[in-house]
Structure formats: structure tokens, C-alpha cells
Amino acid sequence: MEVSGKKKIVIGVDESEQSVYALQWILEYLVAPFPGDSPFKIYLVHARPTATCVLLMAGPADVLPSVELDLKRMGTRALEKAKGLCQNRSLRDFESEMVEGDARNVLCEAVERHGADILAVGSHGYGAIKRAVLGSVSDYCAHHAKCTVMIIKKPKH
Numbered sequence: 001m002e003v004s005g006k007k008k009i010v011i012g013v014d015e016s017e018q019s020v021y022a023l024q025w026i027l028e029y030l031v032a033p034f035p036g037d038s039p040f041k042i043y044l045v046h047a048r049p050t051a052t053c054v055l056l057m058a059g060p061a062d063v064l065p066s067v068e069l070d071l072k073r074m075g076t077r078a079l080e081k082a083k084g085l086c087q088n089r090s091l092r093d094f095e096s097e098m099v100e101g102d103a104r105n106v107l108c109e110a111v112e113r114h115g116a117d118i119l120a121v122g123s124h125g126y127g128a129i130k131r132a133v134l135g136s137v138s139d140y141c142a143h144h145a146k147c148t149v150m151i152i153k154k155p156k157h
Contacts, residue, residue: 006041006093010116012107012137013046013082013096015074018122022152023082026120027089035090042094043114044082047106048075072098104140111145120150 011026013019023044031038048071075098086094099106111119121138138151 006039007117008041008043008114009118009120010043010045010107010110010114011082012103012119012121012141013044013078014103015078015081016122016124018124018152018154019078020081020085020122021154022120022122022150023085025152026150027085027091031089031091038091038093040093042086042091043110043116044079044086044094044096045107045110046075046079046082046096046098047103048072048098048100049102050100103137104144107137107141108145111147116147118148118150119145120152123151123153 009026009030011023013023026042030040031042079096079098083094083096097110099110107119107121110116119141121141123138138149142149142151
């Protein structure tokens with residue numbers, strides 16, 4: 001899955017501190033040792049939930065356009081922050097994308113689309129009950145992604 005000598009890494013990006021930490025970890029431990037010419041091509045992928053999915057939990061359909069706009073803005077903010085972190089590390093070989101859908105599916109599909117060697121995701125550290133209700137993106141990806149999956153946990157200090 002290597003093209004032009006570079007390994008491909010898909011990184012799941014959202015506005016959470018866990019996501020930011022996961023990207024910072026990748027940049028620190030995989031990219032920083034190679035200043036100027038990283039052996040990695042990075043794909044920053046934000047999975048934007050559909051407005052109708054959010055509204056099923058939140059309220060009436062007449063607010064659909066407003067919710068849609070807010071979801072796009074949140075995704076844009078998350079990607080802009082991630083791109084800034086990459087640029088601050090002088091990383092030149094990266095792309096970003098926002099894809100509508102469930103994060104579990106979006107990330108596994110991005111792995112296949114880009115021919116990724118590694119998928120990196122942050123861990124929210126939910127307990128068993130919350131994980132059972134919300135589902136675990138990292139757990140799903142660990143079982144379904146067609147590449148190595150790195151689940152990066154932020155230390156609790």
C-alpha cells in the first residue's frame with residue numbers, strides 16, 4: 001500500500017481533545033524525527049454526522065438547515081485546527097477531507113480509498129455503559145479497518 005516510498009496514515013479528526021492529542025502524538029513520534037521530508041502521507045478525515053441523524057435526538061425538522069450549517073462549521077473548525085498543527089510541524093504532504101456519515105464507516109472507507117497503511121484514532125475512554133450506547137469508533141475500526149489501527153489514549157494527568 002505504499003506509493004512513491006511514503007506510508008499513508010489516515011487520522012480521524014474531530015473537535016475533541018482526544019482527537020487533537022492523537023494527531024499531536026502522530027506528529028511528535030512519527031513525523032518529527034524526519035524534519036522537512038516525512039516518509040508519511042497524512043490524510044486528515046473528519047466524519048460529519050448527517051443533520052437528520054442529529055435531529056432524531058434533538059428536535060423538529062424545521063431546524064434542519066441550521067443544524068446542517070452548524071455541523072459543517074464544526075467540521076471546518078476541526079480540520080482547520082488539524083491543518084494548523086500539521087503546518088506548525090512543517091509537514092507538507094497532507095490532505096484533509098470532510099465526509100458525511102457515521103465516523104466508523106467513514107474512517108474505514110477512507111482507509112480503503114487512500115490505501116492507508118495505518119489508521120490513527122483518539123480514544124475517548126468511555127466506560128462500558130456509555131460505549132454500549134454510543135458505540136466505540138476505535139473498537140469498530142480495530143475490527144473492520146483493512147490496515148493497522150493505532151488507538152491513541154491521552155494520559156489522565
